[in-house]
Amino acid sequence: MQKNERLDMTKNKKTVQFFYSKLLSEEVRKKSEGIIISVAIISFILHLLLVVLVNLNLLHVNEYSTLFTNPIAAIYTPFSFILIYEVYLLVFYLPKSTTIYIGKQYEIITLILIRGIFKDLANLEFTREWFRVNSDLKFTYDLIATLVLFFLIFIFYRLNDRKDEEQHNTSPLSDEILKFIRMKNIIAMCLIPIFLILAVFGLGRWIHQSFISITRMVDSFKDINTIFFNDFFTILILTDVLLLLLSFSHTDKFNKVIRNSGFIISTILIKLSFGSEGLLNTILIVTAVLFGVMILLIHNQYKKITLPENH
Numbered sequence: 001m002q003k004n005e006r007l008d009m010t011k012n013k014k015t016v017q018f019f020y021s022k023l024l025s026e027e028v029r030k031k032s033e034g035i036i037i038s039v040a041i042i043s044f045i046l047h048l049l050l051v052v053l054v055n056l057n058l059l060h061v062n063e064y065s066t067l068f069t070n071p072i073a074a075i076y077t078p079f080s081f082i083l084i085y086e087v088y089l090l091v092f093y094l095p096k097s098t099t100i101y102i103g104k105q106y107e108i109i110t111l112i113l114i115r116g117i118f119k120d121l122a123n124l125e126f127t128r129e130w131f132r133v134n135s136d137l138k139f140t141y142d143l144i145a146t147l148v149l150f151f152l153i154f155i156f157y158r159l160n161d162r163k164d165e166e167q168h169n170t171s172p173l174s175d176e177i178l179k180f181i182r183m184k185n186i187i188a189m190c191l192i193p194i195f196l197i198l199a200v201f202g203l204g205r206w207i208h209q210s211f212i213s214i215t216r217m218v219d220s221f222k223d224i225n226t227i228f229f230n231d232f233f234t235i236l237i238l239t240d241v242l243l244l245l246l247s248f249s250h251t252d253k254f255n256k257v258i259r260n261s262g263f264i265i266s267t268i269l270i271k272l273s274f275g276s277e278g279l280l281n282t283i284l285i286v287t288a289v290l291f292g293v294m295i296l297l298i299h300n301q302y303k304k305i306t307l308p309e310n311h
Contacts, residue, residue, distance in 0.1 A: 016182065016185060016186060016189075019189050020185055020189060023188075023189050023192050024091070024092055024095070024185070024188055024189065024192075029088075029089075029092055032085065032088055033085065036081055036082065036084065036085040039081050040077075040078035040079075040081040040082060041078065043077045043078055043080075043081055044074055044075070044077060044078040046077075047068075047073075047074035047076075047077040047078075048071060048074045050068050051068050051069065051070065051071050051073070051074055054068045054069060055069065072118065072121050073118070073119055073121075075118040076115055076118055076119045079111065079114065079115040079118060080115065082111065083108060083111050083112065083115065084199060086104060086107055086108045086111060087108065087195055087199075087232065088192070089104055090104035090105060090108065091188050091191050091192055091195070092188070094184055094187065094188045094191070094239075095181060095184035095185045095187075095188050097160075098243075098260070098263070099156075099157075099159075099160045099296065100157075100160070102156075102263050102266070102267075102292060103153060103156055103157055103160075105233075105236065105266075105267060105270065106149065106152070106153050106156065106288075106289045106292065107153060108229075109149070109270050109273075109285055109288075109289070110146060110149045110150065110153065112229065113142050113145055113146050113149065113285070114146055116142055117139065117142050117143065117146065120135060120138065120139045120142070121139075124136060124139060134278070137278070137279075138278060141278070141279055141282040142282065144282075145282045145285060145286055148286055149285070149286060149289055152286075152289045152290055152293050153289065155293050156289070156292065156293050156296060159293070159296045159297055159300055160296075174250065176249050176250035177250045179249065179250075180246055180247065180249055180250050183246050184243065184246075187239060187242065187243070191235070191239065194235060195232065195235075198228055198231055198232065198235075199228055202227040202228035205227060229274065230271070230274045230275075233267060233270055233271040233274070234271060236267050236271075237264065237267050237268055237271060240260070240263060240264045240267055241264060243260070244257075244260045244261060244264065247260060254302075255299050255302040255303060256299070258295070258298075258299065259295055259296065259299040262291065262292065262295030262299075263292060263295065265291060266288045266289070266291050266292035266295070267288070269284055269285075269287055269288035269291065270284070270285060270288045272284055273285045273288070
């Protein structure tokens, strides 16, 4: 019985390692980066061609869509593929570093804001009543929020305790930690096909709304992002909760529990931002990242204090 159990465990490990090498290895990451760059460039050129065809009345799109009427809006498409690569990087770092995994969430929401800025550039109204036009106000909010988020992400990564990670990597790992890492690898591998299906479904729905549907497509930053990222962050919340529960198998330290719980709250705030618009949308995003930064800051300070152990 013991031999059979060992053989099954060995087979399971080999199976996990096989799929890991095909989906989340460093080699695959580098290949994916090259592919995404090529696709982004090609998509940018194709979007520009579509804009030309629409302006020449050789191609008809949904009358409410403005993504195909201005060349500046073509920047939106390559940024969408860059976001897809960021999603892959998020999954790539999930088994390796919790901090970088959360940081990638913040990078993604920041890139979504930047992508929205490029889209809004095509619809700006340069008037004396700048602060009374909703679209211009939203553009201003997004510009300021991007600067704030960029700074907060910089602080977040600076707070990442590299020495602690290096010590963690060089010191022998307990069986509980090794099991936890294997579980994170399995979760990460499961997330890749889930996100791929979501992306394909979202792309198909967007194409239908832009070129086929006769109903109005609300061409706003909020609605166009809910096509994929609303579901994306919902899955991330569920994943974070699962990781929190699994982490109890190897640690029950208060600071780590609070840190991981705080990161879940941060992700929930990002998710809520997709259901809001205008200034509230911007406030929720900035608050989410700021909350994550403060949680990590307090967590790092908490590790420095010595508490009496209970015997």
